[in-house]
Amino acid sequence: xxxxxxxxxxxxxxxxxxxxxxxxxxxxxxxxxxxxxxxxxxxxxxxxxxxxxxxxxxxxxxxxxxxxxxxxxxxxxxxxxxxxxxxxxxxxxxxxxxxxxxxxxxxx
Numbered sequence: 001x002x003x004x005x006x007x008x009x010x011x012x013x014x015x016x017x018x019x020x021x022x023x024x025x026x027x028x029x030x031x032x033x034x035x036x037x038x039x040x041x042x043x044x045x046x047x048x049x050x051x052x053x054x055x056x057x058x059x060x061x062x063x064x065x066x067x068x069x070x071x072x073x074x075x076x077x078x079x080x081x082x083x084x085x086x087x088x089x090x091x092x093x094x095x096x097x098x099x100x101x102x103x104x105x106x107x108x
Contacts, residue, residue, distance in 0.1 A: 006031050008051065015057070026056045026100065032092070050092070058084060060102050067098060 008029035016022035034049035055068045063080040066073060075086050087097035 004033065006033060006048075016059075016061075022059065022061045024056070024058045024060065024100070026058075028054045030054075032094065052090070054096065054098065056084065056098060056100055058100060058102075069096070 008031060010028055012024065012026045014020035014023065015025040029051065031051035032049050033047040037047040037049075052070055053068075057066045057068075058064070063078045065075070065077050065079065065084050067075040067086060069088075069090070074088055082102040084098065084100040087095055089095050
């Protein structure tokens with residue numbers, strides 16, 4: 001069984017130079033718990049383990065899209081498609097998948 005993932009932080013901001021809504025910067029901070037601490041019955045901060053930072057920078061107008069993990073570029077592309085869907089495998093054989101939409105869905 002794989003260990004659960006815990007969330008540390010999430011932030012999304014409009015980051016365009018002239019028109020803020022033309023560029024998105026989205027950041028997730030998360031971690032994989034320390035398995036030995038979990039097995040020992042510990043909880044909370046005592047179980048913090050390997051932690052990561054994933055950042056997506058997406059220019060909606062130009063289509064440039066960049067995904068960084070722990071300050072290392074994981075993906076770069078240029079496409080005006082309205083969806084960004086990318087996955088990769090990290091150390092420890094964990095699969096990370098990012099799915100972003102340029103605009104919210106029209107129907108509720």
